[in-house]
Amino acid sequence: MRTTNFSSDGVNKFPSFAALWDLESGADFLNHGSFGACPREVLAYQRELIGELERQPVRFLTQKIQPLLDESRRILCRVINAPVEDVVFVQNATAGVNCVLRSLRFQPGDEILVTNHEYNACANAAAFAAERAGAKAVTVELPLPVDAPGQVVEAVMAQVTPRTRIALIDHITSPTALVLPVEELTRRLQGQGVDVLIDGAHGPGMVPLHLEQLGAAYYTGNCHKWLCTPKTAGFLYVRPDRQEGIVPLIVSHGYNSPRPGYNRFRDLFDWPGTLDPTPWLCVGRAVEFLEKLLPDGLAGLMRRNHALAVWARRMLAERLGLTPIGPEEMLGSMAAFQLPDDRPEDRDLPLPPPPMHRLTDVLWKDHRIEVPVLYWPAAPKVVLRICAQAYNAPEQYVRLAEALEGKTAKPRAAV
Ligand SMILES: Cc1ncc(COP(=O)(O)O)c(C=O)c1O
Known part of the structure; x- marks a missing residue:
């Protein structure tokens, strides 16, 4: 009964609030998690930005863009509670994970921990980084179903060895939709000298974030999922003591062009060559839109x-x-x-x-x-x-x- x-x-x-989105009518869209969905108002704002860019590409991309990017970063950092000096935009969480794992120099025999709930693309990035260095990607098997967060912590900690260099941990797992205990995992792993790279593809806009307080060495996330920006807006947070040596997947002008008022981390990432920056520039509008839905x-x-x-x-x-x-x-x-x-x-x-x-x-x-x-x-x-x-x-x-x-x-x- x-x-x-x-x-x-x-x-x-x-x-x-379905009337504020242009999702296919007559359908039940219960899969926001895969690629997000951008509300009409934010898409309209993106079109305005693209129009402005294409009316005067040179002025927009050489002069207008930086203050707009800085404003977007400021709003994002308010949402994720991180200092603006420690956050850069990337295209997506896969890029953020790749950027960290491909910047680090692993030695033969080093171990990279991943869990079996990790998103396939990012687990592949770990496998690639390990293979090319003669290191090993070690997969932690989490139980199915999971009964309590502590089970995850114990399963991960049981695989730590003196060769473990870094652990790639999902904040919210993709196939199993679990919020992992990242606070405790970060404390325990980093307490044993293992840096933590958090794949927070679903984090921003789904759960409250306090990245500076969390203290993980690296955290990457998407704005195009639960913050509802247009697609290709991701970010990478790197703790100040780990920023040296982290280079973007695309090395560009910033490598030899320091700018007054910016640290090297942002110099390296802020201009990845010509691309459509409007998804990043929509972060403020998307956050404002979500903020006003409920009191x-x-x-x-x-x-x-x-x-x-x-x-x-x-x-x-x-x-x-x-x-x-x-x-x-x-x-x-x-x-x-x-x-x-x-x-x-x-x-x-x-x-x-x-x-x-x-x-x-x-x-x-x-x-x-x-x-x-x-x-x-x-x-x-x-x-x-x-x-x-x-x-x-x-x-x-x-x-x-x-x-x-x-x-x-x-x-x-x-x-
Ligand atoms: C846990 C997790 N990591 C990474 C990604 C990849 O996101 P993107 O394709 O935006 O890089 C996803 C996508 O669903 C995911 O669920």
Whole structure:
């Protein structure tokens, strides 16, 4: 027997802001986590900036850009609580991870720790950096499901050896949607002399960040996911004592052109050659947009999204009997479930990466629901992930439950 009337309970608590986005109509978009989605107002601002740039490219790219970039960095640093001297823009979190791992000089026999929940692209960057130096990428196996944050800490610490140089730790894991205990991991790992590189692709805009206080040697994140900027806005924070030797993937003018008032770290990164800088320049507008959705600003929005993810997870688990992957205390604005193991006849072409289950396509084609279903860690195990952003509402997860129950046999008409 169901104990909670999930649909009416949720509908009242979570007003949706979907009208402020231009997402495909008639569809339930429950996958903000993969690539984010930019609201109409912020896209309009980006178009204004592109227009201004193209009307006078030389003035814009040689004179106007730096104050705009500095203003964007100032606003980003307010959100992530880091000094402006220690933060540079990169295109995305993959670039941030690559930049650190490819700048460091590893010795043969050195070890780079990653977990088996790490995002494939970034785990590859660790494998590449290790291989080319004759070092080793060591993968920590985390349990599935995870019962408590302490299990993650113990599993990681158990793999530390005198050769461990750096640990690449997700702040929020991608396939399993868990907020890892980065504070404790950073304290314990760095206490043993192992620098921590945090892959915070989902961090900004999903969970409160205090990077200076956290004290990790390196933290990279995306603005184009939970801060809702246009795509290709990422950043890299490097603690001052680790900035020397960290070079961008693209070495450019800044290498021999120091500027008054800027440290070398920002000189190196601020001009990576001609590119479209407008995603970075939209950070302020995107933060302002998110801040004004609810009376208590971005903090309130993060709480709302978290509460919606928790609500949806409980509803789906209760209604479908799915196994949630971790405890509620490890949730941000996403949640993942283990589905029953796949039957061999249902298996699809697991095209890596990531090996998507064919249910992803079925849900889209038959029900207009966008939600990732993956083989994880490997077939026959199947994982489904939901996300909750300002444009999502409880009834969308109810439709997902119905689709998974096979109740909505016919596709809904597009509206
Ligand atoms: C944990 C994690 N790291 C890195 C990335 C890569 O982000 P990007 O493609 O923007 O570099 C993702 C993307 O989903 C992710 O979930």
